[in-house]
Amino acid sequence: ENDLSAGHIAEQLGEDIEQVFKTLVLRGDKTGHFVCVVPGEDEVDLKKAAKISGNKKADLIPMKELLPTTGYIRGGCSPIGMKKPFPTYFHETCILFDYIYVSAGVRGLQLKINPDDLVKYVGATVCDLVSDK
Structure with missing residues (x-):
């Protein structure tokens, strides 16, 4: 299966695409690597991500x-279990849901989890990260 899009994953799960989040790894000019977890249909706003990090x-x-x-x-990039812990930021809409989906670390495998539990587990910050539509 080559379609890795959030839309395809949401369709397979029978869930709203707004609950399917993708994990992106960025590099800042001062702090180095950090992780942004954003809704699958949205794009991370690089300026917002830079500022918050x-x-x-x-x-x-x-x-x-x-x-x-x-x-x-x-x-297959998951916010859980990376080689080393990186500062992690979740887009603020994650807290609107009882559960969200993130990659479980393997292509095609999703983890259904309470966003508050996930944010707490990875020590993440919840903030506005996506480009305005």
Whole structure:
């Protein structure tokens, strides 16, 4: 299965796409790597992400760096269990739901979890991270 899109995953799960979150790894110009977890249909706002993480500038890391940095491949990146703990930020809409879905660390496998529990477990900050529509 090559369709890794949040829309496809939501359809397979029979869930609202707003509850399917993707995990993105960024690099800030001051703090280094950090993680943003955003709704699958949204795009992370790089300026917002940089500011909230204490950077002036931030960019997504190149795909070739994902596995050596996190231990995960594209489409299977989870906010839980990375090679080392990185500062993690969840988009604020996660708290609107009783549960959300994030990658369980393998392509095609999702973890259904209470967002408050997940945020607490990974020591994340909840904030506005996505581009305005």
